Amino acid sequence: MDNNNFKSLHLKNIRKEFPGVLALDDVSLKAQAGKVHALMGENGAGKSTLIKILAGAYSKDKGSILFDNEEVNIENPHDSLNLGIKVVYQEIALIPEFTVGENIFLEKFPVNSLGIVNWKKLYDDCNNLLKKIGFNLNVKEKVANLSISEQQIVEIARAIFQNASVVVMDEPTSSLTPNEIEKLFEVIENLKNNNIAIIYITHKIDEIFKIANEVTVLRDGKLISHRDIKDTSEEILIQD
Numbered sequence: 001m002d003n004n005n006f007k008s009l010h011l012k013n014i015r016k017e018f019p020g021v022l023a024l025d026d027v028s029l030k031a032q033a034g035k036v037h038a039l040m041g042e043n044g045a046g047k048s049t050l051i052k053i054l055a056g057a058y059s060k061d062k063g064s065i066l067f068d069n070e071e072v073n074i075e076n077p078h079d080s081l082n083l084g085i086k087v088v089y090q091e092i093a094l095i096p097e098f099t100v101g102e103n104i105f106l107e108k109f110p111v112n113s114l115g116i117v118n119w120k121k122l123y124d125d126c127n128n129l130l131k132k133i134g135f136n137l138n139v140k141e142k143v144a145n146l147s148i149s150e151q152q153i154v155e156i157a158r159a160i161f162q163n164a165s166v167v168v169m170d171e172p173t174s175s176l177t178p179n180e181i182e183k184l185f186e187v188i189e190n191l192k193n194n195n196i197a198i199i200y201i202t203h204k205i206d207e208i209f210k211i212a213n214e215v216t217v218l219r220d221g222k223l224i225s226h227r228d229i230k231d232t233s234e235e236i237l238i239q240d
Contacts, residue, residue, distance in 0.1 A: 006084065007033050014028070014050065024046045033197050035213040038208040041217055050218075051087060051170065054168065055074075084165035086164040087168040088152065099141060105122050110125065137153060171201055206234070214229060225240045
């Protein structure tokens with residue numbers, strides 16, 4: 001993991017218009033290394049559009065994206081991944097019949113000089129990666145046999161293997177049990193300790209007070225508020 005030099009990702013004054021709909025109107029958001037930035041808002045607030053711009057699925061109409069204070073262009077998903085941005089969507093994008101290790105190393109299997117996969121190295125490297133970031137999974141287990149929360153951990157581990165600096169989590173607790181949510185929060189703490197910035201999208205106000213450092217609220221494509229968690233409360237956020 002080479003995230004130690006990363007400091008911040010800044011979306012500034014982003015505008016996105018679709019036919020008849022102004023989806024984002026002058027919206028800004030900053031994600032900082034080692035911190036969780038919660039993004040809240042009702043359906044249609046613009047959260048998904050903002051994240052799809054970050055992921056390279058949509059292009060912005062106006063505004064700028066700064067990666068460590070240098071302006072960058074994200075025109076497609078390849079650009080986003082190259083910058084170290086990884087979005088973990090609600091729909092898990094793993095291959096069920098592949099093992100944990102195969103899914104994590106999917107784009108870069110270790111091979112010998114003959115092009116044959118070195119399975120021992122793959123699983124050893126995978127175990128080392130998981131230990132380094134505090135995850136506990138059987139690397140030879142098929143993903144189909146894992147719980148939803150464990151599959152999310154595999155997705156996150158894939159992001160770390162791909163040198164992600166920014167991990168976006170889209171409603172990650174929507175299908176989790178209370179115990180699984182607590183495990184996810186431990187994973188998020190590990191990511192923070194590894195200097196990774198997290199953008200955490202949720203409808204659940206109580207969650208952000210457990211894990212977030214700051215919170216931004218969107219409504220109808222507009223930026224309604226941005227606050228440090230220590231300077232706000234559930235009552236204030238509900239009023240926003």
